[in-house]
Amino acid sequence: MLYTLYEAGYYATTPMRFAARLTREFWNSPLNPAAETDVGRRLFAGADLFANLTRRYGKPAWGIDSVEIEGQPVRVRTTEVWSSPWVKLTHFTRDMADMRKAGRRELEPAVLIVAPLSGHYATLLRGTVQAFLQDHEVFITEWSNARDVPVMEGRFDFHDYIDHIRQMLRQLGPRPHVVAVCQPGPPVLAAVSLMAEDGEECRPATMTFMGSPIDARLSPTVTNKLAEEKPFAWFQSNMVYTVPGPYPGAGRRVYPGFVQLASFMSMNLEKHQEAHRRYLQHLMDGDGDSAEAHLAFYDEYLSVLDLSEEFYLQTVDVVFQRYLLPKGELVHRGRLVRPDLITDVGLLTVEGENDDISGIGQTQAAHDLCSGLPAELKEDYVQPKVGHYGVFNGKRFRGEIYPRVRAFVRRAEAGFDKQRRAA
Structure with a gap:
């Protein structure tokens, strides 16, 4: 049931995620004369953070050319x-x-x-x-x-x-x-x-x-x-769930990656919260290099498998x-x-x-x-x-x-x- 609820939550936030992406693009557009204002940077930063926190993180590319x-x-x-x-x-x-x-x-x-x-x-x-x-x-x-x-x-x-x-x-x-x-x-x-x-x-x-x-x-x-x-019975009852459709493995019992990720993040919750606060500040300050470094880390860290x-x-x-x-x-x-x-x-x-x-x-x-x-x-x-x-x-x-x-x-x-x- 948890896996199904997790999937439902993702799809339920799709309209808000789509709106956040549009907001992000609008306030980051070079054609927008208000993009570089304090209000514009704040709106861009908030929309970008929401879009990144709620999106899917697929398998990253190796990028070793x-x-x-x-x-x-x-x-x-x-x-x-x-x-x-x-x-x-x-x-x-x-x-x-x-x-x-x-x-x-x-x-x-x-x-x-x-x-x-x-x-x-x-x-x-x-x-x-x-x-x-x-x-x-x-x-x-x-x-x-x-x-x-x-x-x-x-x-x-x-x-x-x-x-x-x-x-x-x-x-x-x-x-x-x-x-x-x-x-x-x-x-x-x-x-x-x-x-x-x-x-x-x-x-x-x-x-x-x-x-x-x-x-x-x-x-x-x-x-x-x-x-x-x-x-041992606790792990069987609380950490294993059934894969829903439309995944190819629908019906398979798994330890979901998002459960593992939640466990890892809870161990250092304050550290992750502070990292995202700094990311938000970097965006508002126009510090692109620091923001990119944050994204590179979390693109990897938030990509999980079952x-x-x-x-x-x-x-x-x-x-x-x-x-x-x-x-x-x-x-x-x-x-x-x-x-x-x-x-x-x-x-x-x-x-x-x-x-x-x-x-x-x-x-x-x-x-x-x-x-x-x-x-x-x-x-x-x-x-x-x-x-x-x-x-x-x-x-x-x-x-x-x-x-x-x-x-x-x-x-x-x-x-x-x-x-x-x-x-």
Whole structure:
């Protein structure tokens, strides 16, 4: 019912939204002699804010047409290399002629960036992709919006997620590198554990976990405490709704993106209110650059997708309530998941000092679980003065975190090159 009411509310505000857009265009027109008056700017700002707050936010474009490598612009295009109804594996293909101009003539390491399936689109990792493109062949998971997947395509749960990670790693060839950002940590570690146990040729050479709830019992945050305090039945009854028509997934039970977004925003409500007050003031002052920066952030932040009921509820149960992976009790398709059997996959964990979603220690827990790894294949780093999003985006990520990840991957590549020459 909530989903239907949400849709009804959107359509009910359509006349007001349309009027606001007309008002915005009128008071922003260069042909309007009163546009630059104080009253004109105020009317424009109010109409613009209302139109933006009530409009739809679809999947953002990547907008990565080129990347600078060694001072040389290199053209980039996206290519779909594998897909299922639930995910698209996207390759950011760099132009080889431009790469040669930049002095890069050899094939660079393949990296699979596993984007979180927790409400936002993979484009939230735009900055992450741009950094890795400087030195790697970059692939990323673009998870589907569950409301767009027809019911006839079947279910998608936590264990399907693990299977999908294994399948996508195989697409990259022998010994790729995998980077799990936030939510994917536990299923990615499970996938790598199974691949290592099976001796798969395409098991990763390194795995990097960034702000991931490997063991959500440690340094619990508000999110963790909510999962602990509420019984599982509460999440079933209060967080899952049926997709209405005319969406392709009509009839599917989902955890709606707008519910997730409301939860996130309520955690820092005053911060978001102040941001919109500043945006309104920027418009009235004619500060276009600051207003554009605000819009760019919220165009991404307010773009959300739905999760399938079974994936969402199993994640709550497995990761945040029963802690099956760190307790050594996670069973996948009848097999016990054993990270201790990983012996030749480099492990790097990255955390933020001020992370209020995955507290310090939750990601580091991977080191204890991967007890079969020698010390020289392990590395841990805590970035000072950053929160959750600063772990994989922003100035400190580009200047301090990414160089460490790059160096870690290069060391692993050098070690494998030495092994291949010896063989």
